[in-house]
Amino acid sequence: MIYTITLNPAIDRLVFLEKHLSKRKTNRAAKVAYDIGGKGTHGSYAMSRLGVPNLALGFAGEKNLEKFEQVLEQKNISHLFLKIPNEQTRESIVIIEPNNQGTTMLTEPGFLVPESIKNELLAYFEEQVTAEDVVLIAGSLPENFNLSDLEKLIIGLKGKNCFIACDLSGEALVRAVDLGVDFIKPNEFELTELLLSEEGSADYALNQLAQKITCVVASRGELGSICCYEGKRYQVKAPKVNEVNDTGAGDCFVGAFLAAFSKDWDIEAALKTGSACAASKVQYEDSSYFDPVEAEQLMSQVELTVCQNTI
Structure with a gap:
């Protein structure tokens, strides 16, 4: 089974503008839609679209729980979110400009998680x-879910000897690396933050990380992505497509990658699957949708170069 953990989920309100976003004037929406945030x-959605069983877990506010679960069910995401009394799951506004002019996201702060519910989540995984x-731990942390809470969660999972994937950022990502999880996906900026020496390039940091983490996938912008796994480095170049909305593309990659990787641990198939699904996703308006049939066709356009990883 694959479990995904979203500690600070959101309901995304997608606002599609008629024209380019302008300050100090009324910006009219052509339409509004809702998606899971x-x-x-997003990782669970990608896995479900690929027919891989999974369960989405985490916390959700009581006040708008019905709305939150409605969006999950519309996406056919199997879920078990622990309810937080008197709190509300945050909502994010994603402003999408016409003709591929870009997106802007505005997000609310998260809820406060009682200690009893934190412990309930830990107990669930223990059982x-x-x-x-x-197990995939992904996204931001709630306001009072601190690094020591994250550490308890990861240490508990390590005690189970399961495969732990983390798509985190900032200090949470640093802590995950320190604890030696099995998979991380830093972007080109986070690589420099993860330098394991006082001096060195992002490329050097990537090689150092590969000594501690089983599988590292680093996004390098226009250079594509690089994966270090079992002493080899994989340079991945995604297919060129017509981009409509790139929100959630990285999440789609991670979900699709883990869905494929967990089947038989074929790293090349997983990288191609993740890249193709993400390429399909950016062609659609919402934050998570992609077409598995289209993704399968795009897999042949993913360029993969393999070489020995060196320090």
């Missing part, structure tokens, strides 16, 4: 997770 839930499972 949060890296872990349910086995060494055969994959």
Whole structure:
């Protein structure tokens, strides 16, 4: 089983503008739609679209729980979110400009998580997770879910000997690296933050990370992505497509990658699957949708170069 953990989920309100966003004037929307927000839930959606069983877990506010679960069910995401009394799941506004002019996201702060509910999540994994499972921890942390809470979660999962994937940022990503999780996906800016020496390039940091983490996938902007796994480096170049909305593309990659990787641990197939699904996703308006049939066709356009990883 694959479990995804979204500690600070959101409901995305997608606002499609008629014209380019302008300050100090009324900007009219052509239409409004709703989508699920949060890296872990996007990962679960990608897995579900590919027919891979998974369960989305995390916390959700009681006040708008019905609305939150409605969006999850519309996306066919199997879920078990722990309810936080008197709190509300944050909502994000994603402003989408016409003719591929870009997107802007405005997001609310997260809720406060009581200690009893934090412990409930830890107890669930203690009872349910086995060494055969994959667990993805993704997205931001709630306001009072601190690094020590994250550490307890990761250490508990490591005790189960399951495969732990983390799509985190900032200090949370640094802590995940320190604890030696199995998978991370830093972007080109986070690579420099993760330098494991006082001096060195992002490329050097990537090589150092590969000594501690089983699988590292680093996004390098126009250079594509690079994966370090089992002593080899994989340069990945995604297909060129007509981009409509890139929000959630990285989350789609992670979900699709883990869905493929967990089947038989074929790294090349996983990289091609993740890249193709993300390429399909950016061609659509909402934050998570992609077409699996289209993604399968795009896989042949993913360029993969393999070489020995060196320090």
